[in-house]
Amino acid sequence: MTELNFTSLVKQVIKQIPYGKVAFYGQIASIAGNHRAARQVVRVLHSSSTKDALPWHRVINKQGKISLPIGNGYEKQKHLLQAEGVEFDSSDRIDFKRFLWQPDNH
DNA sequence: CAACTGACGATAG
DNA sequence: CCTATCGCCAGTT
Numbered sequence: 001m002t003e004l005n006f007t008s009l010v011k012q013v014i015k016q017i018p019y020g021k022v023a024f025y026g027q028i029a030s031i032a033g034n035h036r037a038a039r040q041v042v043r044v045l046h047s048s049s050t051k052d053a054l055p056w057h058r059v060i061n062k063q064g065k066i067s068l069p070i071g072n073g074y075e076k077q078k079h080l081l082q083a084e085g086v087e088f089d090s091s092d093r094i095d096f097k098r099f100l101w102q103p104d105n106h
Numbered sequence: 107c108a109a110c111t112g113a114c115g116a117t118a119g
Numbered sequence: 120c121c122t123a124t125c126g127c128c129a130g131t132t
Contacts, residue, residue, distance in 0.1 A: 007129070025114050029128095036127045038114040043130060045113065059113075067113035077113090 006032055010044045017058040020084045021101035022094055024062040031103065057081055058101070064093040 009032040017023050025038035034040070045056050057080040061067045068074045078088065086099050094100075 005129090029114085034128075036115080037129080039112055039127065040129055042112050042114065043128090047130075056113085061114065062116095069113085073113080 006034060006037060006040060007044055009033060010037075010041055011048055011052055011054060014041075014044070014054045014056070014059060015052075016103070017055055017101050020086060020099070022058045022060050022081065022086060022099050023101040024060055024064075026062055027101075028059065058084075060094060064096055066092070 010028060013028050013031045014023075025041045026035060028041045029035055029037040032041075041059070045054065045059060048054060057077045060077075066074050066077050068077055078092070081094070082088070086094055088094060
């Protein structure tokens with residue numbers, strides 16, 4: 001373990017997302033050290049979301065929307081978030097002012 | 107080793 | 120609001 005490659009770091013970051021909060025790909029990548037590595041975050045979720053028990057449903061894109069295609073996880077993720085108290089507006093977007101995870105801002 | 111692939115992001119039109 | 124395009128980087132093929 002210990003901090004190693006960027007990928008492992010991303011996993012650690014995702015595990016830190018608190019209940020009822022969400023984070024977007026670029027944010028996670030930035031915290032992990034590479035603000036341009038949003039795509040690696042995608043890969044990490046694909047390869048370790050289930051085996052490492054990551055709260056993958058708390059990861060969305062910067063538009064405050066779920067990136068999964070409808071019919072292939074979209075509704076499932078939405079449901080999981082709503083179960084944590086996260087609300088969606090009429091456009092199915094999450095209000096970052098209320099639900100974005102802000103680690104360096106209480 | 108080269109090419110391909112992504113649950114992305116920003117910019118331009 | 121929408122599509123198109125480029126950039127970025129690691130894991131796969």
